[in-house]
Amino acid sequence: MSPEIQAYNGKLARGDKAICDALAGEIDRGLPKAEAKIWHGHPVWFLDGNPIVGYSKQKPGMRLMFWSGADFDETGLNVVGKKFKDASVFFTSAPAIEKTALRRWLKKAKAIQWDYKNIVRRKGKLVKLRAGG
Numbered sequence: 466m467s468p469e470i471q472a473y474n475g476k477l478a479r480g481d482k483a484i485c486d487a488l489a490g491e492i493d494r495g496l497p498k499a500e501a502k503i504w505h506g507h508p509v510w511f512l513d514g515n516p517i518v519g520y521s522k523q524k525p526g527m528r529l530m531f532w533s534g535a536d537f538d539e540t541g542l543n544v545v546g547k548k549f550k551d552a553s554v555f556f557t558s559a560p561a562i563e564k565t566a567l568r569r570w571l572k573k574a575k576a577i578q579w580d581y582k583n584i585v586r587r588k589g590k591l592v593k594l595r596a597g598g
Contacts, residue, residue, distance in 0.1 A: 466493060467501040470508045477522070483559040484527045488520055491564060495571030515582040515594065517574045526557040529567075532581050537573045541566050 466474075466489050474485040485508070492510055493501065499510040499517060509519035520529045531537065534552025535544040541563070542552035556562055578594040 466490065469503045470501055473503055473508055480558060481522060481527055484556050484562065485520060487559045487562050488527070488529055488556075488567075491562075491567050492518055492571065495568055496575065512575065512578070513582075515578060515580060517578070518571070523555070526555040528553050528555050531570060531574050533574065533578050534570070536577045537570060539566070539570060539573070542570065 466486075470489055474482050474489065477485060489501075489508065492499070496510050496512065496517065499512050500514075501508065501510045503509075504511075504516065504519070507519050507521040510517050516532045518529070518531050520527055522528075530551055530553040531542065533550045534542045535550040537552065539552070542554055544552045580594045
């Protein structure tokens with residue numbers, strides 16, 4: 466786990482820290498080539514400069530978000546908006562994390578990507594980078 470993310474998790478309440486430590490461990494294993502850092506105040510993993518997955522504390526619990534998750538075709542992930550391709554799930558305890566599903570989502574996160582890295586340059590238009598499974 467990156468020192469930045471370890472420090473972020475260390476500042477959380479015990480239950481939230483347990484969730485985040487479990488998520489970070491699985492993400493690091495599932496995306497070993499990803500760059501992990503704190504981005505806009507939250508842990509985010511990037512592949513080739515493109516944000517892939519991250520988590521943040523919100524009222525319903527710890528939110529795990531996949532930037533391109535809307536295209537994963539996974540019932541366990543909630544897609545809220547139409548403009549962006551993100552999907553997320555909330556966790557309120559570490560045992561609630563279904564590792565089999567999380568590992569499947571991480572594989573899809575590598576295979577299915579929209580180009581968020583260049584969204585500003587493209588004036589809000591998203592372009593698909595990778596599509597496959």
